[in-house]
Amino acid sequence: MNIKLKGLxxxxxxxxxxTDAKGNIQFYCPAPDCNHRKRKLEVNIDKxxxxxxxxxxxxxxxxxxxxxxxxxxxxxxxxxxxKLYKILGIKAQIT
Numbered sequence: 001m002n003i004k005l006k007g008l009x010x011x012x013x014x015x016x017x018x019t020d021a022k023g024n025i026q027f028y029c030p031a032p033d034c035n036h037r038k039r040k041l042e043v044n045i046d047k048x049x050x051x052x053x054x055x056x057x058x059x060x061x062x063x064x065x066x067x068x069x070x071x072x073x074x075x076x077x078x079x080x081x082x083k084l085y086k087i088l089g090i091k092a093q094i095t
Contacts, residue, residue, distance in 0.1 A: 005087050005088075006025060006045060008087060009025065010075050011080060012071055012080055013041070013074055014027060015037035022044075022046065023046020023048075024042040024043065025044075025045060026039035026041065026042055026043075027039055029038075029041040029059065030070070031073060033058055033060055034057055034060035034062060035049070035050040040057050040059045041058075041062070042056055042057075042058070044083065045068070053066055053088075055070050056072040067088070068084060071084055
């Protein structure tokens with residue numbers, strides 16, 4: 001598990017819940033229409049998994065395959081998005 005990525009996700013999405021054997025970590029869903037009171041958004045941070053970077057909310061069905069999109073919906077700062085690119089090994093300029 002990528003500890004740096006987990007820490008960054010917690011800064012953007014709040015404290016993480018349980019982590020399962022598949023590399024999924026649970027968070028509260030940042031989607032505007034999802035107001036569930038339990039951590040139902042699962043985010044996969046296991047690089048060895050075929051589901052790396054995929055996320056899915058089991059309440060509102062908010063889902064995606066790239067963490068950058070999740071960060072944008074969660075209103076992450078430019079600094080946090082830059083850190084995400086660095087952790088993922090992606091060279092990009094944030095404007």
